[in-house]
Amino acid sequence: MKKILKVTKKCILCEQKKLITFLKLGKIPKRNGEKKLTPKKNLPNLNMKVCPSCWHVQAGSVPLPNFYIKDYTYHTRFSDTAKEHFKQRSLQIYKKFNLKKNDLIIDIGGNDGTFLNNFNKFKIKLKTLCVDPTFKTSNFAKKLGIKVFRDFFGLNTSREIKKKYGSPKIILCTNTFGAINDMHDFVSGLQNLMDDNTIFIYENPYLIDTLSGLQFDTMYYEHISYFSLNPMQKFFKKFNMNIIDYSKSKIHGGSMMVFVQKNSRKMIRKNLLRVSSAIKKEKKLGYNKIKIYLKFSDKVIQLKDEIRKIISNLKKNKKKIACYGASDRGLTLINYFKLDKKYFEYVVDRSPFKQGLYFSGTGLKIYDPKILLKNNTKIEYIFLTAWNFKSEIINYFKKNKKNFKFIIPLPVPRIF
Ligand SMILES: [Zn+2]
Numbered sequence: 001m002k003k004i005l006k007v008t009k010k011c012i013l014c015e016q017k018k019l020i021t022f023l024k025l026g027k028i029p030k031r032n033g034e035k036k037l038t039p040k041k042n043l044p045n046l047n048m049k050v051c052p053s054c055w056h057v058q059a060g061s062v063p064l065p066n067f068y069i070k071d072y073t074y075h076t077r078f079s080d081t082a083k084e085h086f087k088q089r090s091l092q093i094y095k096k097f098n099l100k101k102n103d104l105i106i107d108i109g110g111n112d113g114t115f116l117n118n119f120n121k122f123k124i125k126l127k128t129l130c131v132d133p134t135f136k137t138s139n140f141a142k143k144l145g146i147k148v149f150r151d152f153f154g155l156n157t158s159r160e161i162k163k164k165y166g167s168p169k170i171i172l173c174t175n176t177f178g179a180i181n182d183m184h185d186f187v188s189g190l191q192n193l194m195d196d197n198t199i200f201i202y203e204n205p206y207l208i209d210t211l212s213g214l215q216f217d218t219m220y221y222e223h224i225s226y227f228s229l230n231p232m233q234k235f236f237k238k239f240n241m242n243i244i245d246y247s248k249s250k251i252h253g254g255s256m257m258v259f260v261q262k263n264s265r266k267m268i269r270k271n272l273l274r275v276s277s278a279i280k281k282e283k284k285l286g287y288n289k290i291k292i293y294l295k296f297s298d299k300v301i302q303l304k305d306e307i308r309k310i311i312s313n314l315k316k317n318k319k320k321i322a323c324y325g326a327s328d329r330g331l332t333l334i335n336y337f338k339l340d341k342k343y344f345e346y347v348v349d350r351s352p353f354k355q356g357l358y359f360s361g362t363g364l365k366i367y368d369p370k371i372l373l374k375n376n377t378k379i380e381y382i383f384l385t386a387w388n389f390k391s392e393i394i395n396y397f398k399k400n401k402k403n404f405k406f407i408i409p410l411p412v413p414r415i416f
Contacts, residue, residue, distance in 0.1 A: 109176025209254025
């Protein structure tokens with residue numbers, strides 16, 4: 001089998017070699033769906049690390065590029081919550097940066113075009129380009145009428161894009177930014193592609209929300225970086241770029257959208273103070289000291305014990321439990337908790353690309369959520385591995401007049 005992971009040997013931002021491991025998640029599968037069952041002992045270990053120089057949080061092993069080309073199963077459009085979020089975000093960007101006719105909007109890691117498609121719906125005509133190396137997902141963007149540049153983004157590809165399309169007004173990079181291994185090459189590519197007016201916008205789970213909400217389940221191989229403002233501001237400054245503003249949201253359990261521009265006379269300065277006070281706040285909370293990371297790790301271990309107790313008790317009472325959500329987050333969650341087919345009947349997920357496969361590491365088969373609507377279902381409890389989409393999921397069953405009890409694992413385990 002081709003190697004698809006490599007071990008992180010130095011900080012991906014400042015190149016410090018002595019990274020500190022603060023959380024060991026144990027054996028976590030590389031992908032969320034598999035055709036055949038892989039024995040658990042053959043799975044790699046996932047460790048989380050923090051850099052003691054710049055305090056950037058990063059994964060201890062990261063995917064190589066060929067990880068994304070084949071069998072990539074995450075399609076944005078299968079989540080109503082994500083779809084609505086991107087609609088709102090596009091409106092916000094449109095107003096905030098006063099977009100004009102023929103402005104070019106590029107989405108790096110644009111997936112199936114869900115985000116960009118919103119920009120195509122505005123009255124004024126904008127140009128859109130989806131940069132993405134995957135096949136199935138970016139093909140869907142093409143079907144929406146969005147131009148696709150099928151490749152990874154970096155300095156070399158940025159030259160090709162610039163030659164063909166010119167400098168964009170907006171470069172979007174949602175979630176993908178956290179999946180970049182060679183940050184120097186990626187940001188050099190941005191630097192090359194951007195002019196003084198271009199705004200680079202990335203959105204990812206915000207480290208402070210991740211840690212305070214015990215969301216260790218955002219940690220999986222595809223996620224290399226866990227962003228706070230302090231390390232990133234230092235990093236961008238090396239490229240003569242600046243974080244000019246940020247905007248928080250609830251998506252993915254608490255995310256931050258960050259706006260970056262080149263340092264020039266055209267740089268928008270009105271919110272710089274806001275950015276520096278957010279950085280001060282991060283330091284005040286202790287994100288530039290090791291203690292907060294170790295405390296997080298202790299709490300995650302405690303949570304594991306609590307969840308295992310709840311599920312074991314239900315099993316003792318012969319309750320039938322299904323899981324909802326065969327996502328990467330769910331994969332870390334369920335494998336770290338060491339829960340599998342001994343405890344659950346099966347797992348359901350809306351994505352047709354996952355249905356029929358096994359949820360890796362668990363021996364559980366993935367089905368269409370409709371299976372739970374059948375009258376003869378013996379399931380009483382649903383374990384929400386996709387707990388961050390709980391209202392969307394609970395409403396789905398309410399609408400279909402199905403009464404289940406929901407086990408919500410994070411941030412505090414509870415039965416709903
Ligand atoms: Zn560092």
